[in-house]
Amino acid sequence: MDETDISTVPNRTPKAITPKGKKTVCKISSAERRQTVTAVCCMSATGVFVPPAFILPRKKMNPLLYKDAPIATLPVISDTGYINSHLFIDWLKHFVKHAKPSTEDPVLLIADNHTSHFSLPAVLFCRENHIAFLTFPPHTSYVLQPLDKCFFAPLKALYSSET
Numbered sequence: 001m002d003e004t005d006i007s008t009v010p011n012r013t014p015k016a017i018t019p020k021g022k023k024t025v026c027k028i029s030s031a032e033r034r035q036t037v038t039a040v041c042c043m044s045a046t047g048v049f050v051p052p053a054f055i056l057p058r059k060k061m062n063p064l065l066y067k068d069a070p071i072a073t074l075p076v077i078s079d080t081g082y083i084n085s086h087l088f089i090d091w092l093k094h095f096v097k098h099a100k101p102s103t104e105d106p107v108l109l110i111a112d113n114h115t116s117h118f119s120l121p122a123v124l125f126c127r128e129n130h131i132a133f134l135t136f137p138p139h140t141s142y143v144l145q146p147l148d149k150c151f152f153a154p155l156k157a158l159y160s161s162e163t
Contacts, residue, residue: 001042001095001111002147003083006159008035036081040074040091041147042099042109050098053091057081072098085119092125101130108132112145 038055051072056065058077066075074094076087083091101107109126111117113135126133136144 001040001091001109002145002152003038003040003114004148004152004156005036005038005082006156008037038082040083041151042095043147043151050095053087053094055081055083055087083114083116085116085122088116088119088122089125092122092129092131096129096131103130106130106132108134110134110136110145112136113138 035057037057040053040055042050051070051074053074053076054066054069056075056077057080058065059079061075061077066073069075074091076090078084078087095109099107107130109131111133117133117135123133125131
């Protein structure tokens with residue numbers, strides 16, 4: 001399980017064509033105000049994904065913002081657009097609904113060392129729902145977290161090239 005931020009206005013620099021010898025080039029920038037959406041993704045070792053959660057920086061939810069999202073996406077809002085301990089509990093409920101851990105078939109959930117993952121309610125929820133929760137040591141998640149390199153990097157590259 002890991003989170004990444006995705007900008008609503010991509011960083012892609014547009015190509016500029018200028019006459020030969022021109023020393024200055026005007027820059028075109030987007031008139032849109034940049035916002036960050038946090039995507040919370042989870043993948044099993046066999047490549048099966050739990051539907052993502054999108055954390056939108058809003059006060060009120062607008063269903064139009066996620067109408068083309070993947071099926072069973074969990075749309076949530078926060079003032080900042082980032083995950084917190086309360087939203088992490090919401091995501092854990094979403095995870096249990098799709099991963100279906102049980103006494104006979106418990107689940108190992110591996111995550112980074114983000115502070116939102118360390119709350120007593122989260123630990124108790126995991127324990128009650130047959131989830132063994134393991135976190136990476138600080139500052140090692142980029143090396144150890146497979147979603148960073150194998151999923152988020154290609155996703156962001158594709159997103160930047162498409163927009």
